[in-house]
Amino acid sequence: MNGTGAQLAELDRLAAAHPEPGVDVLICPPATLIHRAASALAQSPVSVGGxxxxxxxxxxxxxxxxxxxLAEAxxxxxxxxxxxxxxDHGETDAQVRDKTAAAIAAGLVAVVCLGESLDDREAGRTLDVVGAQLDGSVPDDASADRLVIAYEPIWAIGTGKVPTLEQIGEVHDFLRDRLSARFGREPGTAIRLLYGGSVKPGNAAEIFAVNNVDGALVGGASLKAEDFSPIIAALEAA
Incomplete structure:
Protein backbone atom coordinates (compact mmCIF):
# COMPACT_ATOMS: atom_id res chain seq x y z
CA MET A 1 0.00 0.00 0.00
CA ASN A 2 2.60 2.46 -1.24
CA GLY A 3 2.47 4.77 -4.21
CA THR A 4 0.49 7.64 -5.67
CA GLY A 5 0.50 9.14 -9.13
CA ALA A 6 3.40 11.41 -8.25
CA GLN A 7 5.67 8.37 -7.88
CA LEU A 8 5.05 7.15 -11.42
CA ALA A 9 8.07 9.23 -12.41
CA GLU A 10 10.16 6.48 -10.82
CA LEU A 11 9.01 4.18 -13.63
CA ASP A 12 10.41 6.58 -16.24
CA ARG A 13 13.74 6.55 -14.42
CA LEU A 14 13.75 2.77 -14.20
CA ALA A 15 12.87 2.31 -17.87
CA ALA A 16 15.56 4.78 -18.90
CA ALA A 17 18.16 2.93 -16.82
CA HIS A 18 17.21 -0.46 -18.34
CA PRO A 19 16.02 0.08 -21.92
CA GLU A 20 16.87 -3.52 -22.80
CA PRO A 21 17.12 -5.49 -19.56
CA GLY A 22 18.65 -8.92 -19.86
CA VAL A 23 16.12 -10.26 -17.34
CA ASP A 24 12.37 -10.02 -16.78
CA VAL A 25 11.41 -6.94 -14.76
CA LEU A 26 7.97 -6.68 -13.20
CA ILE A 27 6.50 -3.79 -11.23
CA CYS A 28 3.39 -4.44 -9.11
CA PRO A 29 1.88 -1.12 -8.02
CA PRO A 30 -1.41 -0.60 -6.16
CA ALA A 31 -4.49 -1.40 -8.23
CA THR A 32 -5.22 2.32 -8.57
CA LEU A 33 -2.01 2.79 -10.57
CA ILE A 34 -1.93 -0.34 -12.74
CA HIS A 35 -3.45 1.22 -15.85
CA ARG A 36 -1.35 4.38 -15.59
CA ALA A 37 1.80 2.36 -14.93
CA ALA A 38 1.12 0.06 -17.89
CA SER A 39 0.56 3.09 -20.13
CA ALA A 40 3.78 4.71 -18.91
CA LEU A 41 5.73 1.53 -19.65
CA ALA A 42 4.00 0.69 -22.92
CA GLN A 43 7.20 1.27 -24.92
CA SER A 44 9.40 -0.45 -22.33
CA PRO A 45 10.11 -4.16 -21.74
CA VAL A 46 9.29 -3.58 -18.06
CA SER A 47 5.98 -5.33 -17.22
CA VAL A 48 3.24 -4.44 -14.76
CA GLY A 49 1.34 -6.71 -12.38
CA GLY A 50 -1.20 -6.61 -9.56
CA LEU A 70 -6.19 -6.69 -13.82
CA ALA A 71 -5.47 -8.00 -17.32
CA GLU A 72 -7.76 -5.42 -18.89
CA ALA A 73 -5.96 -2.67 -16.96
CA ASP A 88 -4.07 -9.48 7.47
CA HIS A 89 -6.92 -11.24 5.65
CA GLY A 90 -6.59 -14.80 6.90
CA GLU A 91 -6.00 -16.23 3.43
CA THR A 92 -5.63 -20.01 3.43
CA ASP A 93 -3.66 -22.17 1.03
CA ALA A 94 -6.95 -23.26 -0.55
CA GLN A 95 -7.96 -19.65 -1.18
CA VAL A 96 -4.56 -18.86 -2.66
CA ARG A 97 -4.90 -21.92 -4.87
CA ASP A 98 -8.26 -20.68 -6.18
CA LYS A 99 -6.85 -17.21 -6.81
CA THR A 100 -3.89 -18.74 -8.62
CA ALA A 101 -6.21 -20.74 -10.85
CA ALA A 102 -8.21 -17.58 -11.61
CA ALA A 103 -5.08 -15.62 -12.48
CA ILE A 104 -3.83 -18.34 -14.80
CA ALA A 105 -7.27 -18.61 -16.45
CA ALA A 106 -7.17 -14.86 -17.12
CA GLY A 107 -3.80 -15.20 -18.86
CA LEU A 108 -1.75 -13.77 -16.01
CA VAL A 109 1.48 -15.11 -14.51
CA ALA A 110 0.78 -16.12 -10.91
CA VAL A 111 3.55 -15.21 -8.47
CA VAL A 112 2.73 -17.44 -5.50
CA CYS A 113 4.36 -16.55 -2.18
CA LEU A 114 5.46 -18.98 0.52
CA GLY A 115 7.26 -18.43 3.80
CA GLU A 116 7.66 -19.42 7.41
CA SER A 117 7.38 -17.41 10.63
CA LEU A 118 10.26 -16.92 13.04
CA ASP A 119 8.67 -19.46 15.39
CA ASP A 120 8.55 -22.00 12.55
CA ARG A 121 12.18 -21.32 11.66
CA GLU A 122 13.41 -21.65 15.24
CA ALA A 123 11.38 -24.83 15.75
CA GLY A 124 12.88 -26.45 12.65
CA ARG A 125 9.55 -26.49 10.79
CA THR A 126 10.58 -24.39 7.78
CA LEU A 127 10.53 -27.11 5.14
CA ASP A 128 7.32 -28.62 6.48
CA VAL A 129 5.59 -25.22 6.38
CA VAL A 130 6.73 -24.12 2.92
CA GLY A 131 6.17 -27.60 1.53
CA ALA A 132 2.58 -27.61 2.75
CA GLN A 133 2.04 -24.09 1.39
CA LEU A 134 3.44 -25.11 -1.99
CA ASP A 135 1.25 -28.21 -2.17
CA GLY A 136 -1.87 -26.37 -1.10
CA SER A 137 -1.44 -23.08 -2.97
CA VAL A 138 -0.54 -24.29 -6.47
CA PRO A 139 -3.18 -25.89 -8.74
CA ASP A 140 -2.37 -29.13 -10.52
CA ASP A 141 -2.59 -27.61 -14.00
CA ALA A 142 -0.04 -24.86 -13.33
CA SER A 143 2.79 -24.59 -15.87
CA ALA A 144 6.16 -22.89 -15.95
CA ASP A 145 5.01 -20.13 -18.29
CA ARG A 146 2.21 -19.10 -15.90
CA LEU A 147 3.69 -19.85 -12.46
CA VAL A 148 6.46 -18.27 -10.41
CA ILE A 149 7.18 -19.26 -6.79
CA ALA A 150 8.50 -16.66 -4.34
CA TYR A 151 10.03 -17.80 -1.05
CA GLU A 152 9.71 -15.02 1.52
CA PRO A 153 10.55 -15.91 5.11
CA ILE A 154 8.04 -13.79 7.03
CA TRP A 155 10.58 -12.80 9.66
CA ALA A 156 12.85 -11.28 7.00
CA ILE A 157 10.28 -9.05 5.25
CA GLY A 158 11.05 -5.40 5.94
CA THR A 159 13.14 -6.22 9.01
CA GLY A 160 16.60 -6.03 7.51
CA LYS A 161 17.16 -9.61 8.67
CA VAL A 162 18.15 -12.03 5.94
CA PRO A 163 18.61 -15.81 6.20
CA THR A 164 22.08 -17.11 5.59
CA LEU A 165 22.90 -18.07 2.02
CA GLU A 166 22.90 -21.69 3.16
CA GLN A 167 19.37 -21.34 4.57
CA ILE A 168 18.12 -19.72 1.37
CA GLY A 169 19.75 -22.45 -0.69
CA GLU A 170 18.27 -25.21 1.45
CA VAL A 171 14.71 -23.93 0.92
CA HIS A 172 15.14 -23.24 -2.79
CA ASP A 173 16.67 -26.69 -3.41
CA PHE A 174 13.79 -28.23 -1.46
CA LEU A 175 11.20 -26.31 -3.51
CA ARG A 176 12.90 -27.30 -6.76
CA ASP A 177 12.86 -30.96 -5.81
CA ARG A 178 9.23 -30.71 -4.69
CA LEU A 179 8.15 -29.07 -7.95
CA SER A 180 10.07 -31.63 -10.02
CA ALA A 181 8.48 -34.51 -8.12
CA ARG A 182 5.01 -33.09 -8.69
CA PHE A 183 5.19 -31.74 -12.23
CA GLY A 184 8.10 -33.68 -13.72
CA ARG A 185 11.78 -32.85 -13.86
CA GLU A 186 11.73 -30.61 -16.93
CA PRO A 187 8.61 -28.58 -15.97
CA GLY A 188 9.72 -28.45 -12.34
CA THR A 189 13.12 -27.10 -13.35
CA ALA A 190 11.57 -24.45 -15.60
CA ILE A 191 9.40 -22.88 -12.87
CA ARG A 192 11.22 -19.80 -11.62
CA LEU A 193 12.01 -19.51 -7.91
CA LEU A 194 12.37 -16.02 -6.45
CA TYR A 195 13.77 -15.07 -3.08
CA GLY A 196 12.13 -12.21 -1.17
CA GLY A 197 12.80 -10.66 2.21
CA SER A 198 15.00 -7.57 2.66
CA VAL A 199 16.67 -7.88 -0.75
CA LYS A 200 18.83 -4.79 -1.25
CA PRO A 201 21.50 -3.55 -3.66
CA GLY A 202 24.14 -4.57 -1.14
CA ASN A 203 23.11 -8.23 -0.83
CA ALA A 204 21.44 -8.97 -4.18
CA ALA A 205 24.50 -10.32 -5.98
CA GLU A 206 25.33 -12.91 -3.32
CA ILE A 207 21.71 -14.02 -3.12
CA PHE A 208 21.49 -14.43 -6.90
CA ALA A 209 24.61 -16.63 -6.77
CA VAL A 210 22.75 -19.20 -4.65
CA ASN A 211 21.71 -22.36 -6.50
CA ASN A 212 18.06 -22.36 -7.64
CA VAL A 213 17.56 -18.65 -6.95
CA ASP A 214 16.26 -17.33 -10.27
CA GLY A 215 15.40 -13.80 -9.19
CA ALA A 216 13.91 -11.72 -6.39
CA LEU A 217 10.58 -10.43 -5.16
CA VAL A 218 11.65 -7.00 -3.96
CA GLY A 219 9.70 -4.95 -1.42
CA GLY A 220 10.85 -1.62 -0.04
CA ALA A 221 13.91 -1.41 -2.28
CA SER A 222 11.63 -1.33 -5.34
CA LEU A 223 9.99 1.98 -4.41
CA LYS A 224 12.79 4.08 -5.90
CA ALA A 225 14.56 3.47 -9.19
CA GLU A 226 17.94 4.28 -7.67
CA ASP A 227 17.53 1.37 -5.23
CA PHE A 228 15.82 -1.10 -7.55
CA SER A 229 18.08 -0.54 -10.56
CA PRO A 230 21.24 -2.01 -8.93
CA ILE A 231 19.25 -5.14 -8.01
CA ILE A 232 18.23 -5.57 -11.63
CA ALA A 233 21.84 -5.07 -12.68
CA ALA A 234 22.98 -7.69 -10.17
CA LEU A 235 20.60 -10.24 -11.67
CA GLU A 236 21.73 -9.37 -15.20
CA ALA A 237 25.30 -10.08 -14.10
CA ALA A 238 24.47 -13.34 -12.30
Whole structure:
Protein backbone atom coordinates (compact mmCIF):
# COMPACT_ATOMS: atom_id res chain seq x y z
CA MET A 1 0.00 0.00 0.00
CA ASN A 2 2.60 2.46 -1.24
CA GLY A 3 2.47 4.77 -4.21
CA THR A 4 0.49 7.64 -5.67
CA GLY A 5 0.50 9.14 -9.13
CA ALA A 6 3.40 11.41 -8.25
CA GLN A 7 5.67 8.37 -7.88
CA LEU A 8 5.05 7.15 -11.42
CA ALA A 9 8.07 9.23 -12.41
CA GLU A 10 10.16 6.48 -10.82
CA LEU A 11 9.01 4.18 -13.63
CA ASP A 12 10.41 6.58 -16.24
CA ARG A 13 13.74 6.55 -14.42
CA LEU A 14 13.75 2.77 -14.20
CA ALA A 15 12.87 2.31 -17.87
CA ALA A 16 15.56 4.78 -18.90
CA ALA A 17 18.16 2.93 -16.82
CA HIS A 18 17.21 -0.46 -18.34
CA PRO A 19 16.02 0.08 -21.92
CA GLU A 20 16.87 -3.52 -22.80
CA PRO A 21 17.12 -5.49 -19.56
CA GLY A 22 18.65 -8.92 -19.86
CA VAL A 23 16.12 -10.26 -17.34
CA ASP A 24 12.37 -10.02 -16.78
CA VAL A 25 11.41 -6.94 -14.76
CA LEU A 26 7.97 -6.68 -13.20
CA ILE A 27 6.50 -3.79 -11.23
CA CYS A 28 3.39 -4.44 -9.11
CA PRO A 29 1.88 -1.12 -8.02
CA PRO A 30 -1.41 -0.60 -6.16
CA ALA A 31 -4.49 -1.40 -8.23
CA THR A 32 -5.22 2.32 -8.57
CA LEU A 33 -2.01 2.79 -10.57
CA ILE A 34 -1.93 -0.34 -12.74
CA HIS A 35 -3.45 1.22 -15.85
CA ARG A 36 -1.35 4.38 -15.59
CA ALA A 37 1.80 2.36 -14.93
CA ALA A 38 1.12 0.06 -17.89
CA SER A 39 0.56 3.09 -20.13
CA ALA A 40 3.78 4.71 -18.91
CA LEU A 41 5.73 1.53 -19.65
CA ALA A 42 4.00 0.69 -22.92
CA GLN A 43 7.20 1.27 -24.92
CA SER A 44 9.40 -0.45 -22.33
CA PRO A 45 10.11 -4.16 -21.74
CA VAL A 46 9.29 -3.58 -18.06
CA SER A 47 5.98 -5.33 -17.22
CA VAL A 48 3.24 -4.44 -14.76
CA GLY A 49 1.34 -6.71 -12.38
CA GLY A 50 -1.20 -6.61 -9.56
CA UNK A 51 -0.72 -7.34 -5.87
CA UNK A 52 -3.73 -9.65 -5.52
CA UNK A 53 -6.88 -10.83 -7.27
CA UNK A 54 -10.17 -12.47 -6.32
CA UNK A 55 -10.82 -16.11 -7.11
CA UNK A 56 -14.10 -15.29 -8.86
CA UNK A 57 -14.22 -13.72 -12.29
CA UNK A 58 -17.08 -11.42 -11.25
CA UNK A 59 -19.82 -11.11 -8.66
CA UNK A 60 -20.91 -9.39 -5.46
CA UNK A 61 -17.46 -8.92 -3.95
CA UNK A 62 -17.30 -5.21 -3.16
CA UNK A 63 -13.78 -3.89 -2.95
CA UNK A 64 -12.16 -6.87 -4.66
CA UNK A 65 -10.56 -7.00 -8.11
CA UNK A 66 -10.92 -9.90 -10.54
CA UNK A 67 -7.98 -11.29 -12.47
CA UNK A 68 -9.52 -10.37 -15.80
CA UNK A 69 -9.91 -6.79 -14.55
CA LEU A 70 -6.19 -6.69 -13.82
CA ALA A 71 -5.47 -8.00 -17.32
CA GLU A 72 -7.76 -5.42 -18.89
CA ALA A 73 -5.96 -2.67 -16.96
CA UNK A 74 -2.64 -3.78 -18.46
CA UNK A 75 -1.31 -6.25 -15.89
CA UNK A 76 0.49 -9.38 -17.03
CA UNK A 77 0.94 -10.97 -13.58
CA UNK A 78 -0.43 -11.02 -10.04
CA UNK A 79 1.23 -11.60 -6.68
CA UNK A 80 -0.82 -14.12 -4.70
CA UNK A 81 -0.62 -15.47 -1.15
CA UNK A 82 1.80 -12.85 0.12
CA UNK A 83 2.37 -13.27 3.84
CA UNK A 84 0.72 -9.91 4.53
CA UNK A 85 -2.42 -11.10 2.73
CA UNK A 86 -2.31 -14.38 4.63
CA UNK A 87 -1.86 -12.55 7.95
CA ASP A 88 -4.07 -9.48 7.47
CA HIS A 89 -6.92 -11.24 5.65
CA GLY A 90 -6.59 -14.80 6.90
CA GLU A 91 -6.00 -16.23 3.43
CA THR A 92 -5.63 -20.01 3.43
CA ASP A 93 -3.66 -22.17 1.03
CA ALA A 94 -6.95 -23.26 -0.55
CA GLN A 95 -7.96 -19.65 -1.18
CA VAL A 96 -4.56 -18.86 -2.66
CA ARG A 97 -4.90 -21.92 -4.87
CA ASP A 98 -8.26 -20.68 -6.18
CA LYS A 99 -6.85 -17.21 -6.81
CA THR A 100 -3.89 -18.74 -8.62
CA ALA A 101 -6.21 -20.74 -10.85
CA ALA A 102 -8.21 -17.58 -11.61
CA ALA A 103 -5.08 -15.62 -12.48
CA ILE A 104 -3.83 -18.34 -14.80
CA ALA A 105 -7.27 -18.61 -16.45
CA ALA A 106 -7.17 -14.86 -17.12
CA GLY A 107 -3.80 -15.20 -18.86
CA LEU A 108 -1.75 -13.77 -16.01
CA VAL A 109 1.48 -15.11 -14.51
CA ALA A 110 0.78 -16.12 -10.91
CA VAL A 111 3.55 -15.21 -8.47
CA VAL A 112 2.73 -17.44 -5.50
CA CYS A 113 4.36 -16.55 -2.18
CA LEU A 114 5.46 -18.98 0.52
CA GLY A 115 7.26 -18.43 3.80
CA GLU A 116 7.66 -19.42 7.41
CA SER A 117 7.38 -17.41 10.63
CA LEU A 118 10.26 -16.92 13.04
CA ASP A 119 8.67 -19.46 15.39
CA ASP A 120 8.55 -22.00 12.55
CA ARG A 121 12.18 -21.32 11.66
CA GLU A 122 13.41 -21.65 15.24
CA ALA A 123 11.38 -24.83 15.75
CA GLY A 124 12.88 -26.45 12.65
CA ARG A 125 9.55 -26.49 10.79
CA THR A 126 10.58 -24.39 7.78
CA LEU A 127 10.53 -27.11 5.14
CA ASP A 128 7.32 -28.62 6.48
CA VAL A 129 5.59 -25.22 6.38
CA VAL A 130 6.73 -24.12 2.92
CA GLY A 131 6.17 -27.60 1.53
CA ALA A 132 2.58 -27.61 2.75
CA GLN A 133 2.04 -24.09 1.39
CA LEU A 134 3.44 -25.11 -1.99
CA ASP A 135 1.25 -28.21 -2.17
CA GLY A 136 -1.87 -26.37 -1.10
CA SER A 137 -1.44 -23.08 -2.97
CA VAL A 138 -0.54 -24.29 -6.47
CA PRO A 139 -3.18 -25.89 -8.74
CA ASP A 140 -2.37 -29.13 -10.52
CA ASP A 141 -2.59 -27.61 -14.00
CA ALA A 142 -0.04 -24.86 -13.33
CA SER A 143 2.79 -24.59 -15.87
CA ALA A 144 6.16 -22.89 -15.95
CA ASP A 145 5.01 -20.13 -18.29
CA ARG A 146 2.21 -19.10 -15.90
CA LEU A 147 3.69 -19.85 -12.46
CA VAL A 148 6.46 -18.27 -10.41
CA ILE A 149 7.18 -19.26 -6.79
CA ALA A 150 8.50 -16.66 -4.34
CA TYR A 151 10.03 -17.80 -1.05
CA GLU A 152 9.71 -15.02 1.52
CA PRO A 153 10.55 -15.91 5.11
CA ILE A 154 8.04 -13.79 7.03
CA TRP A 155 10.58 -12.80 9.66
CA ALA A 156 12.85 -11.28 7.00
CA ILE A 157 10.28 -9.05 5.25
CA GLY A 158 11.05 -5.40 5.94
CA THR A 159 13.14 -6.22 9.01
CA GLY A 160 16.60 -6.03 7.51
CA LYS A 161 17.16 -9.61 8.67
CA VAL A 162 18.15 -12.03 5.94
CA PRO A 163 18.61 -15.81 6.20
CA THR A 164 22.08 -17.11 5.59
CA LEU A 165 22.90 -18.07 2.02
CA GLU A 166 22.90 -21.69 3.16
CA GLN A 167 19.37 -21.34 4.57
CA ILE A 168 18.12 -19.72 1.37
CA GLY A 169 19.75 -22.45 -0.69
CA GLU A 170 18.27 -25.21 1.45
CA VAL A 171 14.71 -23.93 0.92
CA HIS A 172 15.14 -23.24 -2.79
CA ASP A 173 16.67 -26.69 -3.41
CA PHE A 174 13.79 -28.23 -1.46
CA LEU A 175 11.20 -26.31 -3.51
CA ARG A 176 12.90 -27.30 -6.76
CA ASP A 177 12.86 -30.96 -5.81
CA ARG A 178 9.23 -30.71 -4.69
CA LEU A 179 8.15 -29.07 -7.95
CA SER A 180 10.07 -31.63 -10.02
CA ALA A 181 8.48 -34.51 -8.12
CA ARG A 182 5.01 -33.09 -8.69
CA PHE A 183 5.19 -31.74 -12.23
CA GLY A 184 8.10 -33.68 -13.72
CA ARG A 185 11.78 -32.85 -13.86
CA GLU A 186 11.73 -30.61 -16.93
CA PRO A 187 8.61 -28.58 -15.97
CA GLY A 188 9.72 -28.45 -12.34
CA THR A 189 13.12 -27.10 -13.35
CA ALA A 190 11.57 -24.45 -15.60
CA ILE A 191 9.40 -22.88 -12.87
CA ARG A 192 11.22 -19.80 -11.62
CA LEU A 193 12.01 -19.51 -7.91
CA LEU A 194 12.37 -16.02 -6.45
CA TYR A 195 13.77 -15.07 -3.08
CA GLY A 196 12.13 -12.21 -1.17
CA GLY A 197 12.80 -10.66 2.21
CA SER A 198 15.00 -7.57 2.66
CA VAL A 199 16.67 -7.88 -0.75
CA LYS A 200 18.83 -4.79 -1.25
CA PRO A 201 21.50 -3.55 -3.66
CA GLY A 202 24.14 -4.57 -1.14
CA ASN A 203 23.11 -8.23 -0.83
CA ALA A 204 21.44 -8.97 -4.18
CA ALA A 205 24.50 -10.32 -5.98
CA GLU A 206 25.33 -12.91 -3.32
CA ILE A 207 21.71 -14.02 -3.12
CA PHE A 208 21.49 -14.43 -6.90
CA ALA A 209 24.61 -16.63 -6.77
CA VAL A 210 22.75 -19.20 -4.65
CA ASN A 211 21.71 -22.36 -6.50
CA ASN A 212 18.06 -22.36 -7.64
CA VAL A 213 17.56 -18.65 -6.95
CA ASP A 214 16.26 -17.33 -10.27
CA GLY A 215 15.40 -13.80 -9.19
CA ALA A 216 13.91 -11.72 -6.39
CA LEU A 217 10.58 -10.43 -5.16
CA VAL A 218 11.65 -7.00 -3.96
CA GLY A 219 9.70 -4.95 -1.42
CA GLY A 220 10.85 -1.62 -0.04
CA ALA A 221 13.91 -1.41 -2.28
CA SER A 222 11.63 -1.33 -5.34
CA LEU A 223 9.99 1.98 -4.41
CA LYS A 224 12.79 4.08 -5.90
CA ALA A 225 14.56 3.47 -9.19
CA GLU A 226 17.94 4.28 -7.67
CA ASP A 227 17.53 1.37 -5.23
CA PHE A 228 15.82 -1.10 -7.55
CA SER A 229 18.08 -0.54 -10.56
CA PRO A 230 21.24 -2.01 -8.93
CA ILE A 231 19.25 -5.14 -8.01
CA ILE A 232 18.23 -5.57 -11.63
CA ALA A 233 21.84 -5.07 -12.68
CA ALA A 234 22.98 -7.69 -10.17
CA LEU A 235 20.60 -10.24 -11.67
CA GLU A 236 21.73 -9.37 -15.20
CA ALA A 237 25.30 -10.08 -14.10
CA ALA A 238 24.47 -13.34 -12.30
Missing amino acids: QDCHAAMSGAHTGDVAAQM GATAAILGHSERRA
